[in-house]
Amino acid sequence: MINIGILALQGAVREHAKALQAPDVNVIVVKKVEQLDEIDGLVFPGGESTTMRRLINLYGFYEPLKDFAKKDKPIFGTCAGAILMANEIVGQMEPHLSVMDMTVERNAFGRQRESFEAILQMDQIGNNIEAVFIRAPIIKKVGPNVTVIATYDGDIVATQQGPFLACSFHPELTDDHRMHQYFVKMVREPAIHA
Numbered sequence: 744m745i746n747i748g749i750l751a752l753q754g755a756v757r758e759h760a761k762a763l764q765a766p767d768v769n770v771i772v773v774k775k776v777e778q779l780d781e782i783d784g785l786v787f788p789g790g791e792s793t794t795m796r797r798l799i800n801l802y803g804f805y806e807p808l809k810d811f812a813k814k815d816k817p818i819f820g821t822c823a824g825a826i827l828m829a830n831e832i833v834g835q836m837e838p839h840l841s842v843m844d845m846t847v848e849r850n851a852f853g854r855q856r857e858s859f860e861a862i863l864q865m866d867q868i869g870n871n872i873e874a875v876f877i878r879a880p881i882i883k884k885v886g887p888n889v890t891v892i893a894t895y896d897g898d899i900v901a902t903q904q905g906p907f908l909a910c911s912f913h914p915e916l917t918d919d920h921r922m923h924q925y926f927v928k929m930v931r932e933p934a935i936h937a
């Protein structure tokens with residue numbers, strides 16, 4: 744069995760839990776720092792990144808999450824979760840957890856396109872993957888160790904750097920769970936990705 748946590752300070756937890764289902768996966772809803780010791784991988788859900796960061800600080804998660812990432816344990820950040828992982832945020836002095844070498848711009852699709860759906864092609868994961876974007880960030884720049892997993896209209900919307908996976912959209916809001924299955928595989932076979 745592998746234990747995969749979902750950081751449950753804010754945002755969609757139940758949908759991620761459903762998307763992670765597999766016979767060998769035990770999902771843990773993480774509300775306390777001690778639970779980080781029990782898990783092999785962690786999902787940062789979408790929501791609002793500044794609120795999430797405030798709650799991370801308030802509940803003493805900041806250093807423990809940095810340590811979790813330093814152990815190269817897989818993390819999957821979706822939407823606001825991806826913003827938490829970036830090492831640079833356009834227009835902000837400081838990033839949050841800074842675990843991936845990429846620059847993100849928040850709410851980058853503009854007001855007319857606050858939310859929309861798109862079909863994405865991902866060489867590593869599969870074709871025609873439905874993606875729901877809600878006030879989504881765009882990944883503007885990636886470092887040399889970051890693999891671009893998906894683009895939409897020329898903009899980067901999903902990336903991987905070793906054990907860290909990020910996407911601008913909400914893969915938990917469709918019935919297509921291939922991206923979560925890919926993450927589960929990263930947790931199951933850590934040596935391949937670290």
Ligand SMILES: NC(=O)CC[C@H](N)C(=O)O
Pocket residue numbers: 788789790791792793821822823824826849850877878879880
């Ligand atoms: N759906 C989302 O997670 C939106 C992210 C949000 N716009 C932020 O900046 O944090």
